[in-house]
Amino acid sequence: MTDGDLIERIAARGDGVTADGRHVAGGVPGDRVAADGALIPGPNRAEPICRHFGKCGGCQLQHVAEVALADFVRDRVAGALAGQEVACGEVRPALLSPPQSRRRAALSALRAGKQITVGFNAAQSNQIVDMRECPLLAPDLFALIGPIRDLLGTIAPQRRPVKVKLQMLDQGAEVVLEGVRAEGLDAVMALQDFAGAHSLARLAIDQGDGLETIWQPEPPTVRFGDIAVEVPPFAFLQATAAGQAALVDAAREAIGDAPAVADLFAGVGTFALSVQAGRKVYAAEGARDAIAALTGAANRARTLVATEHRDLFRRPLVPAELGRFGAVILDPPRAGAEEQVKQLTASAVPAIAYVSCNPASFARDAKLLVAGGYRLDWVRPVGQFRWSTHVELAGRFSR
Numbered sequence: 001m002t003d004g005d006l007i008e009r010i011a012a013r014g015d016g017v018t019a020d021g022r023h024v025a026g027g028v029p030g031d032r033v034a035a036d037g038a039l040i041p042g043p044n045r046a047e048p049i050c051r052h053f054g055k056c057g058g059c060q061l062q063h064v065a066e067v068a069l070a071d072f073v074r075d076r077v078a079g080a081l082a083g084q085e086v087a088c089g090e091v092r093p094a095l096l097s098p099p100q101s102r103r104r105a106a107l108s109a110l111r112a113g114k115q116i117t118v119g120f121n122a123a124q125s126n127q128i129v130d131m132r133e134c135p136l137l138a139p140d141l142f143a144l145i146g147p148i149r150d151l152l153g154t155i156a157p158q159r160r161p162v163k164v165k166l167q168m169l170d171q172g173a174e175v176v177l178e179g180v181r182a183e184g185l186d187a188v189m190a191l192q193d194f195a196g197a198h199s200l201a202r203l204a205i206d207q208g209d210g211l212e213t214i215w216q217p218e219p220p221t222v223r224f225g226d227i228a229v230e231v232p233p234f235a236f237l238q239a240t241a242a243g244q245a246a247l248v249d250a251a252r253e254a255i256g257d258a259p260a261v262a263d264l265f266a267g268v269g270t271f272a273l274s275v276q277a278g279r280k281v282y283a284a285e286g287a288r289d290a291i292a293a294l295t296g297a298a299n300r301a302r303t304l305v306a307t308e309h310r311d312l313f314r315r316p317l318v319p320a321e322l323g324r325f326g327a328v329i330l331d332p333p334r335a336g337a338e339e340q341v342k343q344l345t346a347s348a349v350p351a352i353a354y355v356s357c358n359p360a361s362f363a364r365d366a367k368l369l370v371a372g373g374y375r376l377d378w379v380r381p382v383g384q385f386r387w388s389t390h391v392e393l394a395g396r397f398s399r
């Protein structure tokens, strides 16, 4: 009798993979696959802690024990770099966000008859798994799911998907409901009762003709250090405080004590405002409401942060502009920053902190930077989306 083929790694989509490249759903490194295809559990398995695991699209990897989960996150980054033949000085261990720390989520809801379903979409489908527990969401956000289910009984149209966007801000939770119908006094009263009862920082709805703020006792803020930014509805924030801290620490280390820094794809200023003390920062961002929020906060706090509304795909900073900076922070969307990276290769910028939510586009851009004379000194993989196959990282390039 043979021991069965060993599962050696977890693929990008979460399947186990044997040495000969066979994909096995639910396989974990250290498991074996018997001749009849059954999985023989190895030492790296964990008991999934949520009753929805396997059906809900929020998590793919609850069956993987902590060390193997961190190895998966690190190996995704290392594997993407190897695939592009990019040498890296040091692939650091991955940092994983803890359970119940997600402070931002976009969920779906559906009303069918009297039944309302609220949750993440099921794995690879439009079905919604009705969320009765969640090991991902911050408890203050999860506590809103039941009340939102009740509220949608008044304002969700029949059999039309509703988007439920949740985010924790300094003043409390923000709730954005897209695709609802709030006509008549009953609906408006139900919305205001809901917002007041849960001390929301903001409630906004979209009935198909743009976002309408229903409740906002004061402008909601997010703090970076001691600077408060008045954020627009569902502004992009890093998904967990731990993930943000890991990425900001890495960026700070990567830029060192450079006296002038550019933060490109700056959002509402997660990096610009976190690293600005004692130096000049230029921040560029393509979303008008985000850069306006950052500009206001930077001015009120009398920082040396200058801002620009700019499309960095169409109009990346050119070498003459880049030459003013001792370091550049890049945090592009999933597509990466190919156009900006090409300009950087022609620049004299000594250090780049590249924060990425997509190891594949990061590795592609890293290849361009290395071909242009940069070294990739280190990368820090970050599993901000715990138990999912979504992997993030920060890396330092220098020359």
Ligand SMILES: C[S@@+](CC[C@H](N)C(=O)[O-])C[C@H]1O[C@@H](n2cnc3c(N)ncnc32)[C@H](O)[C@@H]1O
Binding pocket: 236, 237, 238, 265, 266, 267, 268, 269, 270, 271, 284, 285, 286, 287, 290, 310, 311, 312, 313, 314, 331, 332, 333, 357
């Ligand atoms: C991953 S987010 C990072 C935001 C910010 N650095 C943070 O950590 O909060 C990427 C940002 O890139 C912006 N963005 C997307 N496409 C862009 C473009 N073509 N030009 C400039 N900014 C863009 C998005 O609006 C978003 O704010």
